[in-house]
Amino acid sequence: MRLSTLSYNFHQGIVNIWKNKMFSLASIATMTACIFLLGVFYSIGVNFESMVRNAEEGVAVTVLFNADASEEQIQAIGEAISARSEVAKYEFISAEEAWESYKMDYFNGDEEAAAVFADDNPLADSASYSIYLNDVSMQDSLVAYLEKLDGVREVHYSDVAANTLTDFNRLIKYISFGVIAILIAVAAFLISNTITVGISVRKEEIAIMKLIGAKDSFVRAPFVVEGVTIGLIGSVIPLILLFILYQRILTYVAEKFDALSNLFSFVPVKEVFHFLIPVSLILGVGIGFLGSRFTLKRHLKV
Amino acid sequence: MIRLEHVSKTYEAGVQAVTDVSLHIAPGEFVFIVGDSGSGKSTLIKLLLKELNPTHGKIIVGGKDLEKINRRQIPRYRRNVGVVFQNFRLLQDRNVYENVAFAMRVVESPKKDIKRKVPTILSLVGLAAKYRALPRQLSGGEQQRVAIARALVNEPKILLADEPTGNLDNRNAWEIMKLLDEINQRGTTVVVVTHNMDFIKTMNKRVITIKKGVVVDDQGGEEI
Numbered sequence: 294m295r296l297s298t299l300s301y302n303f304h305q306g307i308v309n310i311w312k313n314k315m316f317s318l319a320s321i322a323t324m325t326a327c328i329f330l331l332g333v334f335y336s337i338g339v340n341f342e343s344m345v346r347n348a349e350e351g352v353a354v355t356v357l358f359n360a361d362a363s364e365e366q367i368q369a370i371g372e373a374i375s376a377r378s379e380v381a382k383y384e385f386i387s388a389e390e391a392w393e394s395y396k397m398d399y400f401n402g403d404e405e406a407a408a409v410f411a412d413d414n415p416l417a418d419s420a421s422y423s424i425y426l427n428d429v430s431m432q433d434s435l436v437a438y439l440e441k442l443d444g445v446r447e448v449h450y451s452d453v454a455a456n457t458l459t460d461f462n463r464l465i466k467y468i469s470f471g472v473i474a475i476l477i478a479v480a481a482f483l484i485s486n487t488i489t490v491g492i493s494v495r496k497e498e499i500a501i502m503k504l505i506g507a508k509d510s511f512v513r514a515p516f517v518v519e520g521v522t523i524g525l526i527g528s529v530i531p532l533i534l535l536f537i538l539y540q541r542i543l544t545y546v547a548e549k550f551d552a553l554s555n556l557f558s559f560v561p562v563k564e565v566f567h568f569l570i571p572v573s574l575i576l577g578v579g580i581g582f583l584g585s586r587f588t589l590k591r592h593l594k595v
Numbered sequence: 596m597i598r599l600e601h602v603s604k605t606y607e608a609g610v611q612a613v614t615d616v617s618l619h620i621a622p623g624e625f626v627f628i629v630g631d632s633g634s635g636k637s638t639l640i641k642l643l644l645k646e647l648n649p650t651h652g653k654i655i656v657g658g659k660d661l662e663k664i665n666r667r668q669i670p671r672y673r674r675n676v677g678v679v680f681q682n683f684r685l686l687q688d689r690n691v692y693e694n695v696a697f698a699m700r701v702v703e704s705p706k707k708d709i710k711r712k713v714p715t716i717l718s719l720v721g722l723a724a725k726y727r728a729l730p731r732q733l734s735g736g737e738q739q740r741v742a743i744a745r746a747l748v749n750e751p752k753i754l755l756a757d758e759p760t761g762n763l764d765n766r767n768a769w770e771i772m773k774l775l776d777e778i779n780q781r782g783t784t785v786v787v788v789t790h791n792m793d794f795i796k797t798m799n800k801r802v803i804t805i806k807k808g809v810v811v812d813d814q815g816g817e818e819i
């Protein structure tokens with residue numbers, strides 16, 4: 294297509310939107326709501342995920358042995374652990390190491406105070422394996438498995454936040470998928486309606502165009518422009534809103550809840566929008582494009 | 596230029612609008628088509644524009660068999676056939692210049708050609724001064740001139756006019772008819788559907804008479 298033709302059709306597409314303000318506005322608003330919610334859900338989801346990941350890093354399952362456990366038994370347990378796929382890493386902590394680490398924590402490295410226990414390691418039977426998981430949701434089954442192994446006295450683990458967080462994260466994902474799917478359908482439907490109205494308003498013009506020798510693509514172009522522009526506007530507006538909102542919340546939390554920021558940190562704006570911008574634009578423009586193409590196929594027999 | 600061989604058209608409703616019409620219109624000819632209301636004149640024009648396809652028979656325009664033109668080739672074909680209607684069919688929201696330029700935009704002409712040709716054609720139809728007026732600000736005769744300018748701006752070899760003066764008073768009707776004659780003098784083949792017996796009597800052109808879809812009379816042509 295020639296540049297002047299392109300700009301003419303582009304202009305006609307914008308004119309369509311303008312002439313058909315109510316429908317266009319409704320479509321843009323739905324699109325905006327759709328992308329906005331997508332952004333909100335994504336932001337929440339990505340932050341929870343980062344929280345879960347932070348929590349995971351601290352999660353370790355500790356396996357303690359029977360007092361009479363033999364070297365071989367302990368080694369066998371180690372092999373059994375390494376065979377599990379959910380295990381990211383595990384390490385053997387000897388009684389001496391445990392004591393050293395305890396001393397560091399408890400006596401603050403005060404050798405003289407600790408010297409009282411010099412020849413009598415109070416943690417003599419606290420040799421252990423520390424296991425780090427790559428998937429917290431597998432923790433329960435791993436613990437059950439470990440408890441059945443020979444020579445295992447006790448399995449320590451924290452089932453605190455981790456499980457709840459994973460469940461919650463999953464719930465958010467499902468809800469957001471559902472809501473977004475519904476909204477996408479509504480947005481596509483509204484764009485299709487807008488285009489249909491545009492076609493009926495321009496019926497005579499289209500008929501004349503065809504009689505003077507317009508190609509199908511030329512007749513369709515303004516409507517495709519219309520759909521794509523609605524999609525584009527409907528995804529840029531929520532992106533701007535989300536950007537402002539996200540930053541506001543970050544500053545607000547940083548100011549008001551100083552203590553909280555030590556506990557966990559928000560995923561930075563840049564990282565969130567690195568995903569959100571392309572996905573929203575593709576979604577908006579894609580729905581606009583497909584919505585208009587589909588409608589033209591049905592209602593514009595050229 | 597235009598050749599019809601045993602052309603019939605039956606609408607889906609079962610109405611037979613055109614029955615076994617055969618005729619030949621030579622390049623550069625000026626032809627009137629007359630007939631009562633419902634005799635099939637508009638149907639004939641639609642067949643020539645390939646807005647409709649004949650149920651039977653063959654239509655050849657400019658050496659092209661219309662049956663062999665597929666959907667994608669229709670736009671190219673129509674660019675060679677200008678058309679004018681009784682009710683003008685102008686775009687009400689665009690001014691005179693834009694209505695004419697529209698025809699060139701539609702066929703994707705370069706901008707500089709549009710800028711050059713639209714004023715030329717507007718002065719040909721005598722509307723150069725009113726190029727910024729909207730259709731509703733013009734008289735019927737003026738509106739029909741805009742429509743003619745629009746039909747001609749792409750330099751078609753054939754101009755079809757379906758009752759172009761049907762909505763005009765006598766004076767305006769004559770102006771339009773003179774304009775069409777002038778266009779014919781410049782070499783365009785012109786086919787005019789009309790009810791106006793004055794034109795037919797005065798202008799001494801070939802007249803094809805249709806009755807209930809059948810050609811019943813064909814007189815006055817120089818070469819048949």
Ligand SMILES: Nc1ncnc2c1ncn2[C@@H]1O[C@H](COP(=O)(O)OP(=O)(O)OP(=O)(O)O)[C@@H](O)[C@H]1O
Nearest residue numbers: 606607608610612631632633634635636637638639
């Ligand atoms: N789309 C259609 N479907 C069914 N029948 C039609 C259709 N268009 C026209 N007809 C019928 O075909 C016949 C010819 O119609 P046409 O419009 O060609 O007549 P016409 O000669 O142009 O009449 P007028 O002088 O009133 O314009 C009429 O009987 C009309 O009712």
Ligand SMILES: [Mg+2]
Nearest residue numbers: 636637638757
């Ligand atoms: Mg008619």
